[in-house]
Amino acid sequence: MTTAPSEQTPAVVGPTPDIDSQFYWDGLARSQLLLQECSSCQKRRFPPMPSCPYCGSTDFEIREATKGTIYSWVTVHRAFQPAFAGEVPYTLVTVDLDGGGRIVGRLEPGAAAAAGLHVSPHFVPHEGWTEARFHPE
Numbered sequence: 600m601t602t603a604p605s606e607q608t609p610a611v612v613g614p615t616p617d618i619d620s621q622f623y624w625d626g627l628a629r630s631q632l633l634l635q636e637c638s639s640c641q642k643r644r645f646p647p648m649p650s651c652p653y654c655g656s657t658d659f660e661i662r663e664a665t666k667g668t669i670y671s672w673v674t675v676h677r678a679f680q681p682a683f684a685g686e687v688p689y690t691l692v693t694v695d696l697d698g699g700g701r702i703v704g705r706l707e708p709g710a711a712a713a714a715g716l717h718v719s720p721h722f723v724p725h726e727g728w729t730e731a732r733f734h735p736e
């Protein structure tokens with residue numbers, strides 16, 4: 600059975616990696632959540648960027664984050680893209696990663712957000728890219 604074009608779900612618009620973020624997207628594809636750690640002040644940062652926002656150094660190491668805690672969250676009731684219309688409501692969480700860095704991602708459906716809740720990333724493949732989601736430990 601075919602679906603009329605007007606009834607088809609539009610495709611998710613994926614990210615466009617650049618020279619600064621390619622390592623991040625490649626890491627997600629390997630089920631790794633990778634961040635930059637400044638070689639000068641040792642602070643971790645997200646999103647990927649060419650220099651440290653704390654000290655200005657352009658030298659960094661890539662570190663893996665495996666755990667974090669929820670800092671804040673919002674439940675989305677209106678999809679930002681038509682492709683997600685069938686998935687609302689869903690919860691976006693801000694996660695303070697162990698070792699430093701703060702990231703935003705979707706909370707696993709069915710999980711309840713709470714400040715301080717310990718979470719771990721897991722990796723959801725999409726067409727041409729991988730999404731990091733978080734689930735309670």
Ligand SMILES: [Zn+2]
Nearest residue numbers: 637640651654
């Ligand atoms: Zn720095």
